[in-house]
Amino acid sequence: MSQLLDSTREALGLLITGDPALWTIIHISFSVSLRAVLVSAPFAFLIAFALAHGRFRGRRALVSTFNTLLALPAVVVGLTVYMLLSRNGPLGDWKLLFTQTGMVIGQIILCFPLLVAISHSALQTAERRTWETAITLGASPLQAMLTVMYEVRYGLVAALIASFGRVIAEVGASMMIGGNILNYTRNITTAIALETSKGAFAQGIALGIILLLSALLLNFGLGFMQGKGAMR
Amino acid sequence: MGLGFYHLRMHNPRGEKLFDIDEFDIPQGSCIVLSGQNGAGKTTLLKILAGLETPDHAEVAFDSQRMSWKAALSRLRHDVVYLHQQPYMFDQSVAGNVGYGLARAGVPRSEIATRVAEALHWSGLSHLADHNARELSGGEKQRVALTRARILSPKLLLLDEPLSNMDIGAREQTILLIRRLKEEGISTIITSHEPHISTLLGDEHRHLCKTGPCRYTIVRPFLFQRGIEQVARHPAGAPVDSNHEKRNTMTADTQGTQNLTAVILAGGMARRMDGQDKGLIELNGRAMIEYIIDALKPQVDNIVINANRNLEQYERYGYPVVKDIMGDYFGPLVGMASGLQACDSNRILTVPCDSPFVPPVLASRLNTAMMENQADISVANDGERMQPVFAMIRRSTLNSLLAYLDDGGRKIDTWYAEHQTAQTDFSDWPNAFININTPQEKVMVEQKIADDLQGQT
Numbered sequence: 001m002s003q004l005l006d007s008t009r010e011a012l013g014l015l016i017t018g019d020p021a022l023w024t025i026i027h028i029s030f031s032v033s034l035r036a037v038l039v040s041a042p043f044a045f046l047i048a049f050a051l052a053h054g055r056f057r058g059r060r061a062l063v064s065t066f067n068t069l070l071a072l073p074a075v076v077v078g079l080t081v082y083m084l085l086s087r088n089g090p091l092g093d094w095k096l097l098f099t100q101t102g103m104v105i106g107q108i109i110l111c112f113p114l115l116v117a118i119s120h121s122a123l124q125t126a127e128r129r130t131w132e133t134a135i136t137l138g139a140s141p142l143q144a145m146l147t148v149m150y151e152v153r154y155g156l157v158a159a160l161i162a163s164f165g166r167v168i169a170e171v172g173a174s175m176m177i178g179g180n181i182l183n184y185t186r187n188i189t190t191a192i193a194l195e196t197s198k199g200a201f202a203q204g205i206a207l208g209i210i211l212l213l214s215a216l217l218l219n220f221g222l223g224f225m226q227g228k229g230a231m232r
Numbered sequence: 233m234g235l236g237f238y239h240l241r242m243h244n245p246r247g248e249k250l251f252d253i254d255e256f257d258i259p260q261g262s263c264i265v266l267s268g269q270n271g272a273g274k275t276t277l278l279k280i281l282a283g284l285e286t287p288d289h290a291e292v293a294f295d296s297q298r299m300s301w302k303a304a305l306s307r308l309r310h311d312v313v314y315l316h317q318q319p320y321m322f323d324q325s326v327a328g329n330v331g332y333g334l335a336r337a338g339v340p341r342s343e344i345a346t347r348v349a350e351a352l353h354w355s356g357l358s359h360l361a362d363h364n365a366r367e368l369s370g371g372e373k374q375r376v377a378l379t380r381a382r383i384l385s386p387k388l389l390l391l392d393e394p395l396s397n398m399d400i401g402a403r404e405q406t407i408l409l410i411r412r413l414k415e416e417g418i419s420t421i422i423t424s425h426e427p428h429i430s431t432l433l434g435d436e437h438r439h440l441c442k443t444g445p446c447r448y449t450i451v452r453p454f455l456f457q458r459g460i461e462q463v464a465r466h467p468a469g470a471p472v473d474s475n476h477e478k479r480n481t482m483t484a485d486t487q488g489t490q491n492l493t494a495v496i497l498a499g500g501m502a503r504r505m506d507g508q509d510k511g512l513i514e515l516n517g518r519a520m521i522e523y524i525i526d527a528l529k530p531q532v533d534n535i536v537i538n539a540n541r542n543l544e545q546y547e548r549y550g551y552p553v554v555k556d557i558m559g560d561y562f563g564p565l566v567g568m569a570s571g572l573q574a575c576d577s578n579r580i581l582t583v584p585c586d587s588p589f590v591p592p593v594l595a596s597r598l599n600t601a602m603m604e605n606q607a608d609i610s611v612a613n614d615g616e617r618m619q620p621v622f623a624m625i626r627r628s629t630l631n632s633l634l635a636y637l638d639d640g641g642r643k644i645d646t647w648y649a650e651h652q653t654a655q656t657d658f659s660d661w662p663n664a665f666i667n668i669n670t671p672q673e674k675v676m677v678e679q680k681i682a683d684d685l686q687g688q689t
Contacts, residue, residue, distance in 0.1 A: 133316065135283075137380065150322075
């Protein structure tokens with residue numbers, strides 16, 4: 001018990017003093033996950049729009065495929081990408097294993113289905129009238145699509161927040177693809193795993209607090225956005 | 233710009249044929265009121281015209297340039313603006329909504345601001361410019377939608393039930409705006425199930441009419457009254473007309489001009505006469521219809537002939553000849569409806585083409601009975617039974633007649649029963665209802681005509 005208290009006190013100390021090693025790790029975590037979400041978002045929104053408003057064969061099958069992919073375990077993604085990127089793998093020439101870009105790829109695969117699923121249900125709430133009104137007022141199909149997206153913007157922001165929350169908290173893919181290299185690919189979750197296995201709890205707890213706080217904040221934002229979307 | 237659509241075909245969501253329209257032309261600056269039952273495809277038709285829904289088949293003509301609907305698509309989307317029954321407001325300010333189209337067209341911001349301000353002034357919405365458009369009332373939304381469309385100077389404006397679910401004040405303001413759009417030379421098509429809207433706004437009425445199982449086509453039931461133009465010609469910005477004037481136009485629409493048009497029903501198939509055109513059968517050297525015209529001329533103001541075959545021969549008599557407005561050989565009710573739509577009288581007198589001995593007192597007696605009983609329909613009776621095709625019918629029944637035909641009704645008696653109907657006894661004119669159905673009857677009638685002639689000399 002006293003060990004837990006001592007470690008927590010130490011952890012708070014680290015956070016308050018702005019321990020550079022700690023903040024580097026936090027920075028890497030946010031930077032990698034943000035890149036993953038931002039790269040995925042445009043494509044995910046486009047697909048979600050097609051699924052919500054397009055009329056083509058196999059649309060329903062695609063929707064359920066993306067819903068199924070929500071259950072993709074992070075370690076399995078990590079394993080697959082690891083094998084693809086490893087020196088002997090088909091994409092070994094890209095030399096992306098144990099790099100931040102490799103981590104971004106893994107996280108993209110993880111957050112993409114979530115982005116599609118949530119933005120799909122948001123875009124579904126936009127009526128056909130929205131699209132028709134835009135088109136009849138002279139908007140090009142692309143402009144009309146952007147208009148529809150703007151009309152459900154709160155839902156789309158909610159999709160961004162939820163997927164960011166998912167990838168920033170995952171361990172499996174980051175650990176296997178990134179390799180937990182200090183100051184390069186060590187992020188919050190892999191650091192916690194490492195420090196805990198070493199028995200150095202203070203840094204682990206400090207990082208845990210950051211993760212917890214950001215998760216709370218994100219979920220608060222998510223709730224706010226969803227409320228705002230529902231109000232209109 | 234003249235705009236026309238040809239061979240418009242569309243199915244409904246169940247895959248059944250919905251409508252099949254040979255020609256739908258939109259003269260420049262005209263206001264067409266489009267009516268039709270629920271499910272007849274009014275909204276679908278408008279969306280096809282606006283390039284928002286893909287028809288099974290359609291050809292489009294701009295001026296005289298003819299092309300497929302697909303090839304015309306971008307031009308349709310540019311030139312035609314469709315307004316939903318409940319207009320969609322973008323989640324932004326009223327000014328933002330009005331400027332939407334201009335912004336998408338790449339018009340510079342400063343110019344958009346000026347034009348939006350001008351447009352909002354035009355529609356009297358300036359005070360709402362900064363409000364979120366979603367928070368407006370239904371009537372205000374409709375006016376924003378009209379303003380948003382007008383600022384793009386479309387060639388054609390399609391209004392889907394623009395006045396439904398609106399209180400009186402909002403309606404009047406909307407009507408005023410629509411009228412002013414018309415004065416600016418923008419063609420409009422308005423769908424409505426309220427017939428009197430046509431009086432307030434339209435100069436042509438078309439009805440999407442059922443002509444077979446799950447198939448609709450366009451008929452043109454009304455000719456419009458002079459009184460309406462008067463209302464429409466009011467200067468922009470003038471206050472909505474006094475009640476007095478409105479009442480006048482209302483009566484004009486429902487009752488038509490104060491005169492009487494005879495409709496000779498010659499549209500039948502004459503199955504028992506080997507399909508000969510009955511009206512043209514010669515009796516002692518003169519076509520049967522000539523006897524009828526002679527008898528009717530002194531009794532009525534105008535004559536219209538309803539026929540479906542040998543139109544040129546009928547036209548020789550110098551009177552308008554109208555074909556059935558729907559179906560193929562649906563019977564005398566369609567002939568009556570066709571006659572009503574082809575004239576502007578407040579009442580018509582119908583007679584069949586195969587009864588040559590029309591009594592000289594037919595119109596006056598039917599009229600008396602109509603007035604005394606305040607009836608919509610006045611029918612002759614031969615002393616034993618009703619003779620339904622010898623009738624005087626008020627224009628005000630036309631909408632009900634079209635609705636009845638739309639529902640598949642073909643029986644005269646059943647439709648008459650829906651109205652205040654008066655019957656007049658003509659048992660003192662025993663020959664009046666003799667008609668020719670067989671060659672034997674023809675010989676008898678010819679003999680009778682010869683006898684009558686002899687009696688006169």
